[in-house]
Each structure stands twice: as C-alpha cells, then as structure tokens.
Amino acid sequence: MNKKVALYWLISLLILASMLLSACGGTPATTVAPVAPVTEAPATEAPQEAALPNCGTDPILMNVVFETGWDMPTQLTEEFTKQFPNVTWNISMEQFANLITTTPMLLSSDNPPDLIRLPTMVSFAQDGLLKSLDEYAQAFGWNDWPVPQLNQNRLDENWVRGSGTLYAMGLNYSMTGVFYNKKLAAQIGMTEPPKTVAEFEALLAAAKAAGLQPIMEWGSAKSGMGLAFPLQNLMAAYGPVEPINDWIFQKVGATIDTPSNLIAAQHLQDWIEKGYFPPDINAIEYTDAANRFGNGEGVFTFNGDWQNGGYDAAMSGNVGFFLFPPAEAGGGYAAMSAPLTYGIAAKAKHADCAAFFFNWAATNETARQINVDGMGSNPGGPVGASVPTVAAGSVTIDTLAAGPLLSGAMDFIANATSSIFAQGWTPELQKMVGGQQDAAGLLKAVQAEYLRELSQ
Amino acid sequence: MTSDNHPVAPALSRWNIRRESIVGWLFILPALLMYAFFVLVPFLFTILYSFFRWNGVGPMTWVGVKNYISVLQVPNLVGTIFNAFWLVVWFSFIPVGLGLIVASVIYRVATGRFGAVARTVLFLPQVIALVAAGIIWGWLLALPGLINQMLSAIGLDALTRAWLGDFNWALPSVGMVGIWVLLGFCIVLLQTGMGKIDPSFYESARLDGASWFQEFLAITVPLLRHEIGVCLTVTVIAALAAFDIIWVTTAGGPGNATSVPGIQIYILAFTQRSIGLASALAVMLMALVVIVILPIQWLTRESAQ
Numbered sequence: 186m187n188k189k190v191a192l193y194w195l196i197s198l199l200i201l202a203s204m205l206l207s208a209c210g211g212t213p214a215t216t217v218a219p220v221a222p223v224t225e226a227p228a229t230e231a232p233q234e235a236a237l238p239n240c241g242t243d244p245i246l247m248n249v250v251f252e253t254g255w256d257m258p259t260q261l262t263e264e265f266t267k268q269f270p271n272v273t274w275n276i277s278m279e280q281f282a283n284l285i286t287t288t289p290m291l292l293s294s295d296n297p298p299d300l301i302r303l304p305t306m307v308s309f310a311q312d313g314l315l316k317s318l319d320e321y322a323q324a325f326g327w328n329d330w331p332v333p334q335l336n337q338n339r340l341d342e343n344w345v346r347g348s349g350t351l352y353a354m355g356l357n358y359s360m361t362g363v364f365y366n367k368k369l370a371a372q373i374g375m376t377e378p379p380k381t382v383a384e385f386e387a388l389l390a391a392a393k394a395a396g397l398q399p400i401m402e403w404g405s406a407k408s409g410m411g412l413a414f415p416l417q418n419l420m421a422a423y424g425p426v427e428p429i430n431d432w433i434f435q436k437v438g439a440t441i442d443t444p445s446n447l448i449a450a451q452h453l454q455d456w457i458e459k460g461y462f463p464p465d466i467n468a469i470e471y472t473d474a475a476n477r478f479g480n481g482e483g484v485f486t487f488n489g490d491w492q493n494g495g496y497d498a499a500m501s502g503n504v505g506f507f508l509f510p511p512a513e514a515g516g517g518y519a520a521m522s523a524p525l526t527y528g529i530a531a532k533a534k535h536a537d538c539a540a541f542f543f544n545w546a547a548t549n550e551t552a553r554q555i556n557v558d559g560m561g562s563n564p565g566g567p568v569g570a571s572v573p574t575v576a577a578g579s580v581t582i583d584t585l586a587a588g589p590l591l592s593g594a595m596d597f598i599a600n601a602t603s604s605i606f607a608q609g610w611t612p613e614l615q616k617m618v619g620g621q622q623d624a625a626g627l628l629k630a631v632q633a634e635y636l637r638e639l640s641q
Numbered sequence: 642m643t644s645d646n647h648p649v650a651p652a653l654s655r656w657n658i659r660r661e662s663i664v665g666w667l668f669i670l671p672a673l674l675m676y677a678f679f680v681l682v683p684f685l686f687t688i689l690y691s692f693f694r695w696n697g698v699g700p701m702t703w704v705g706v707k708n709y710i711s712v713l714q715v716p717n718l719v720g721t722i723f724n725a726f727w728l729v730v731w732f733s734f735i736p737v738g739l740g741l742i743v744a745s746v747i748y749r750v751a752t753g754r755f756g757a758v759a760r761t762v763l764f765l766p767q768v769i770a771l772v773a774a775g776i777i778w779g780w781l782l783a784l785p786g787l788i789n790q791m792l793s794a795i796g797l798d799a800l801t802r803a804w805l806g807d808f809n810w811a812l813p814s815v816g817m818v819g820i821w822v823l824l825g826f827c828i829v830l831l832q833t834g835m836g837k838i839d840p841s842f843y844e845s846a847r848l849d850g851a852s853w854f855q856e857f858l859a860i861t862v863p864l865l866r867h868e869i870g871v872c873l874t875v876t877v878i879a880a881l882a883a884f885d886i887i888w889v890t891t892a893g894g895p896g897n898a899t900s901v902p903g904i905q906i907y908i909l910a911f912t913q914r915s916i917g918l919a920s921a922l923a924v925m926l927m928a929l930v931v932i933v934i935l936p937i938q939w940l941t942r943e944s945a946q
Contacts, residue, residue, distance in 0.1 A: 285911065285912060286911040289696075289697055289698040289914070292698075293698055308696055308698075308699075308914060309698075311699065312696070312698045312699040314698065404806070404895075405805075405806065405891075405892070405894060406891060406892035406893050406894030406895065407891070407892040407894075463784075464784070464803070465783065465784035465802075465803030465806050466806070467803065467806030467807075467894060467895035468779075468782075468783060468784065468803035468804075468805045468806025468807075468895075469803075469806070470779075473783075602913075603912055603913050603914060604908055604909075604912040604913040607908050607912050608908060608912075608913070611894065612717075612893075612894065612895075612896045612897050612900075613896075615894050615895040615896045616895070616896040618895070619808045619895060619896060621808065621896060622896075637714055638913060641694075641711060641913070641915055641918060
C-alpha cells in the first residue's frame with residue numbers, strides 16, 4: 186500500500202513539476218532592464234535623405250492601441266494614410282479601464298504597439314517599457330513648444346513627473362471647467378460667467394431656490410467620483426496650484442492636507458449639505474450624468490472639453506463653458522488640463538514613424554482641424570500653429586477661448602497614484618455625500634491612503 | 642501444487658492492481674493536466690508571488706511575510722470581510738431556504754409543463770451574462786428606475802431612493818441580485834435530490850395524516866442534507882469570494898459599503914499593480930473560505946453517512 190501511495194505521489198509530483206517548469210518559462214521576465222533611447226532606424230526603413238525621423242517610403246503597418254469611445258485618433262490615422270500612403274494601421278481598441286490592466290502586457294509583448302494610449306506613465310517608464318522621446322523632441326523642436334504641453338509627460342531621475350526625460354506625448358490637451366445650460370442660467374439671472382467663487386455660490390443658491398438642479402455630477406464608484414472635479418477647482422481657487430501639482434507628481438514631503446485645501450473641502454461639504462448635487466449622486470455614472478445634463482437636468486456641470494461633442498449634440502447652441510472663478514475678483518484662473526497621453530513602446534518596430542505621427546498631428550493643418558472637430562480639445566503644437574475653425578454655436582469656441590485665460594494648469598488629483606482615485610477620493614467623497622465624512626477627515630484619509638500606497 | 646501456487650497468486654494480483662491503477666491514472670491524466678494547469682499552477686504561483694514585491698512586469702523583490710502584514714493596512718479590510726459574511730445571508734441562506742420551499746412546491750404541485758417553465762424561468766439568471774444583468778439591475782435600482790417608479794405608483798414615495806448609492810441599502814440591494822442569480826441553481830439541484838427520495842416515505846406520512854409542512858420537515862429536508870450541503874458550499878464560496886456581482890453593480894461603493902475582499906484583490910492587482918499584496922490577500926481569503934467551508938463539508942458528510 187505504501188508503495189502504491191508513494192507511486193501516486195511520485196506521478197503527481199512529476200506532473201506538477203513539469204507544469205511548474207513550463208509555466209515558469211512562460212511567466213513575464215523578472216528583470217527588465219530599462220531600454221535606452223533607440224537611435225537606429227527600423228530595419229524596414231531605408232536611410233532617409235532628410236535628417237528628421239520619418240516613415241520612409243517602404244510599406245509600414247503601424248501597430249496601435251487606441252481608447253474605445255473616441256474616434257478622433259482613428260480619423261487622424263485615416264488622414265495620415267491619405268498623406269503618406271505607404272503607412273497603414275492595425276488598430277486595436279480598448280476600454281480605458283482595461284488599458285490600466287493590459288498596457289503592461291501589451292508593452293512587454295513580442296509585438297509591442299508602435300503607438301498606445303497610456304492610462305498612466307510612471308511605472309511603465311520605470312520598467313523600461315516606454316521609449317524615451319528626448320531625441321525626437323530634440324529633432325522636431327518639441328522642446329520649444331509651450332512648456333505646459335510637455336512637462337506632465339517628463340520624468341526626472343527619481344521618476345518624479347514635471348521635468349526630465351520625455352516619455353509620452355499628448356495628441357491634444359484637455360481643458361476642464363464649468364459647463365452651463367444657457368436657458369436655465371438665464372432663468373436664474375446669470376448674464377455673464379461668475380468672477381468669484383462667491384458669485385458662483387450665489388448662482389447655485391438661486392438655482393436651488395428656483396427648484397432647479399444646481400449641479401449635475403456623477404459619483405458612482407463604477408465611474409469614479411466626479412466631485413473630485415469641483416473639489417480640485419476649489420483647491421486651486423483658494424490656494425496656489427504648485428503644491429497640488431507637487432502632490433500629484435509625488436514630490437517628497439508633498440501633502441494634500443493643507444489649510445487652503447481644507448477651506449476648499451469645506452466649501453464642497455457646504456454645497457453637498459445644501460443639496461446642490463443630485464440626491465442619487467453616489468449611484469450616477471459618468472454617462473448618465475452627461476445624458477441627464479444634456480436633457481436639461483442641471484444648470485451647471487463640472488467636466489472637461491472631451492465632452493464638447495456630446496453636449497453640442499444634446500443641447501446644440503444651449504451650452505456654454507467658463508473656467509471656475511478665483512476666490513477673489515481679479516485673481517488668476519486655474520484648471521485641470523492634461524494631455525491625451527500616447528506613448529511608444531520601448532521595443533516598437535516603427536518608433537520613428539510614430540514620433541513623426543506625433544509631430545504631424547500637432548503641426549499639420551488638416552490634422553489639427555480633425556483633432557478639434559473630433560474632441561474639441563486644444564491640439565497643442567508650436568506657438569503660431571494654425572488655428573482650427575469651429576462651428577458657430579459650438580461650446581468648443583468657449584473651451585478654446587478659455588485656454589489663454591489660464592494662469593495655472595494642474596494634472597488631476599485622481600492621477601496622483603494609480604489607485605488613489607479608487608481607494609481614496611471616490612470612497613471618501615462618497616462618504617461625505619452620505620454624511621459620514623467631513624472636510625478635515627476627507628483630506629486626512631486621502632493623505633493617509635497616498636502615503637500607504639507610496640510606501641508599497 | 643498448492644504450495645507452489647501460493648507465492649505466484651499474490652504477485653499476479655499485485656500486478657493486476659498496479660496495472661489497473663496505472664490505467665486509472667491514464668484515464669484521469671487529461672483532466673488532471675487541465676486541473677493542474679488552470680488551478681494548481683496558478684494557486685502555487687499565487688502563494689509564491691505573495692512573498693514578493695512585484696508590479697507584474699518589473700523585477701521581483703523577496704519581502705518574506707511583509708505583504709501579509711501590509712495587507713492588513715488595506716483601507717477598511719475588516720469592513721470588507723464583514724461585508725462578505727453579511728453577503729452569506731443573501732447569497733447562501735436565503736437562496737437555499739427559499740430554494741427548498743420553491744423546489745418542494747414545484748415538485749409537489751407543479752409537476753407538469755408549468756413546473757418545467759417555472760424551473761426554466763428561475764434558472765435563467767444562471768445563463769444570462771452577469772455584466773448584462775448588472776447593467777439591467779443598475780437601471781432597475783436607479784432613482785428614476787422601474788422599482789422606484791412602482792413604489793411611487795402605489796404611494797410609497799418615501800421609500801424611493803438610489804438603492805445602489807445608499808449606504809444602508811446598497812449591500813441588501815446587491816444581495817437581492819445575488820438571490821436572483823443563485824436561487825435557480827439551488828432549486829434545480831434540490832429538485833434533482835427530491836427525485837431520488839423514495840415516494841413510499843411520503844405515502845406513509847400521508848397515511849399517518851402528516852401535513853405538507855410536516856412532510857417537508859420530517860422527510861424532505863433530512864433526506865436532502867447532502868444536496869443542501871452542496872448548495873451551501875457553492876453559495877457560501879460565492880459570497881465570501883464575491884467579485885463579479887459586486888463589480889458590475891456598485892464596484893464596492895458607496896464608500897466601502899459593498900466592498901469585499903475580492904474587490905480589494907482586483908484593485909491591488911490591476912489598479913495599484915501590487916501583485917504581491919494582492920496575492921497575499923488572495924491567500925488569506927482562500928484560508929478564510931476553507932475555514933468556513935470545512936465544517937459545512939464535515940457536517941454534510943456525517944449526515945450523508
């Protein structure tokens with residue numbers, strides 16, 4: 186019996202051992218050395234006469250990963266192929282939430298994307314999965330473009346964002362602020378955008394008194410808590426933007442629990458308690474909030490210019506936009522403004538062509554027009570680049586006009602760490618809505634979560 | 642002859658047994674290989690990863706049991722475990738209890754076409770994609786949704802609320818979705834068990850004047866203990882290791898009102914990219930499930946014997 190049992194175990198162990206060995210062989214490499222910027226041209230490309238990297242003349246199939254729900258990048262590739270017929274595109278579409286989980290696998294695969302929408306950047310660069318774009322920036326003159334366009338995609342030697350090596354580019358640059366329903370705003374006596382927070386709060390009170398929904402916003406954990414938008418706007422109204430960016434960029438010693446941020450959070454708590462947000466906000470998803478605002482539910486909504494097309498379609502000519510006002514009249518305007526970030530895999534086969542595409546998208550007149558028509562965001566590019574035309578009555582006129590008014594730009598507080606939104610802002614703001622958290626507790630809880638994540 | 646045969650017969654017998662056992666192993670080898678590849682290997686790797694700091698791509702660093710200590714600092718971890726046990730009531734006790742009653746009624750009363758239709762309708766949630774079900778339930782339970790409209794129609798406006806966004810009602814609402822999903826499974830399994838009960842038991846009971854409820858308690862429930870054990874095991878695991886139903890309905894919100902360890906594992910692994918921490922929590926969750934399931938298994942086996 187003992188021999189038989191021993192035989193069973195031996196066979197089982199042998200099977201398991203062989204499975205383990207084979208599985209070990211298939212696991213991701215445990216050491217991935219950071220890859221230095223590639224300077225040589227891809228094998229498929231012939232040496233170019235011009236000094237600038239480009240797509241050559243041989244047929245190239247670009248392997249790209251875009252975000253589901255946005256057609257603009259695909260429209261750009263179609264236009265690019267019209268202008269450079271030797272380049273064709275193999276486009277994969279992924280939901281943004283899926284990109285967070287699949288990007289590391291895509292970047293480390295044997296056939297990595299030449300161009301990919303990046304949900305986050307720092308950890309991929311740290312792992313050597315992203316190509317440094319410094320040489321391309323030098324070649325194309327991107328370093329001479331307005332500084333805010335590129336600095337969010339730069340990483341220093343300590344992997345802190347804001348300066349250093351360029352690892353990604355923005356296809357465009359979003360602008361956030363307050364959208365308003367023109368008819369409802371007129372109904373509560375708004376003749377021009379508010380110039381101070383106090384004026385804005387007076388409008389909210391007037392909307393509430395008139396029986397209107399003052400602000401439409403989303404807050405379901407499935408979408409992530411939309412109250413982070415007004416909160417960050419309030420933070421930038423009551424304090425400088427630099428400490429907020431320092432916190433987002435994970436600079437040593439940075440904290441979100443500051444006196445000015447406490448004032449901002451207290452204002453948000455006050456808005457919640459006065460019923461300025463929908464009572465079911467904790468169950469409202471992003472798309473529901475956009476639809477409900479489009480259907481006339483809500484005088485204001487905090488959102489970004491990526492929603493311009495949706496709002497224009499739902500309430501053509503009846504939607505306006507303004508930057509969230511400063512605390513004091515005459516103060517500077519600040520807003521969250523982030524690039525629509527795309528990167529090139531470290532092992533991409535056609536990196537030069539991808540970099541050429543970045544430059545083309547920001548400088549080609551037709552590409553810039555497609556960019557603005559498709560998403561409504563600023564296409565960036567060099568100072569003096571062509572200004573795309575915008576259809577009369579489109580809210581894009583307002584969002585593009587807001588750009589020059591900005592004196593401070595921030596990334597999103599939801600992007601400080603990979604899960605600060607899911608583990609910090611969303612649950613704590615939901616608790617504030619439910620009366621289970623106050624302003625001081627919110628900032629302390631989020632800071633504690635931030636430190637916990639950084640320590641891991 | 643006799644003395645010569647004695648040493649040979651056991652040798653032949655041992656060879657036969659060995660040959661049969663080898664043949665037996667060969668029969669189960671394909672299934673064993675699949676099981677090893679899809680269950681045992683990931684299981685062993687999960688344990689292995691739990692001792693490393695790793696983001697899924699970069700270098701792995703050995704940290705010993707540090708992940709098991711760090712994971713205890715995950716926000717509201719105790720609360721998520723409490724939520725999982727609270728879900729046992731909704732995912733397990735109610736579907737099994739209700740399943741017993743419904744299966745018994747169908748078995749006794751509706752044996753014809755109506756019974757088959759009822760069984761199919763109740764089993765249908767098992768074959769509907771859970772993501773689609775989550776979206777539909779999200780609409781039904783929203784503030785402007787059908788459930789609140791029905792409450793308003795009968796004058797119960799005071800009860801209307803965003804069920805999945807309410808701190809007190811989100812977990813019971815998710816629990817209701819769990820009942821909807823798991824009830825059909827329990828009914829089908831229990832009714833299959835009822836088919837194996839000797840009808841003479843019921844005849845004897847009826848001759849003795851037993852009511853339906855007395856038959857149910859004295860015959861049906863005791864003789865279905867094994868099936869009840871299977872139902873309890875499957876549904877308790879579904880509650881403690883819940884992920885999909887929660888993810889598609891609330892994603893753990895509002896606050897952490899519906900957050901369960903499965904959600905935390907997902908966030909740690911795929912959002913925070915802390916594979917080691919996620920693996921440590923997964924191992925701890927597995928241990929918790931085993932601790933809860935083993936007594937159920939032991940009790941139902943004892944009963945079956």
